[in-house]
Amino acid sequence: DAKTTQPTSMDCAEGRAANLPCNHSTISGNEYVYWYRQIHSQGPQYIIHGLKNNETNEMASLIITEDRKSSTLILPHATLRDTAVYYCIALSNFGNEKLTFGTGTRLTIIP
């Protein structure tokens, strides 16, 4: 699976959009980009995934660049409960491959 690179930490004001970048310059054509988050002392929670089109669900939006070398997770109206570590993972065979976590981005929502 392709290596992903994320900033170590970010702050965002409550109510504003939180934009979390992820670099995956070596991603292959069959690898999807998955985002998970882990709130303190809980198990990771699935957020969203995409291949090449932008995706949106009730939690977030995922913007993938045309060359697929990077993506941005957008939390449109961040709340204090969005404070967590966010992981970007490139994976080609969801459910059958080992899910390997990098260091992620620690997002802190500021009141």
Add this chain to the structure above:
Amino acid sequence: GAVVSQHPSWVICKSGTSVKIECRSLDFQATTMFWYRQFPKQSLMLMATSNEGSKATYEQGVEKDKFLINHASLTLSTLTVTSAHPEDSSFYICSASPIGYTFGSGTRLTVV
């Protein structure tokens, strides 16, 4: 949606004793379960992959005789930390597929 139940949520045990952690898929059959360990301020580290009815596959550096994994049914996998020591104190998390990767809520193990 898919739910994975993990028990206990926290446990304190004495050094030298064994602790069993259970991971159950409540509304789906989990042919594969993954076990992770997470130390404070670190990311999740995969320990092993277990497939129902077969032996677990351990990641490099994980002692299979210390961390016993049993996946005897399609809805239950257990991790037993044998002869636990303080350095085994950690947050243990399971995950189940094939419905994506649904994670349990984790077990915080403290060995005293």
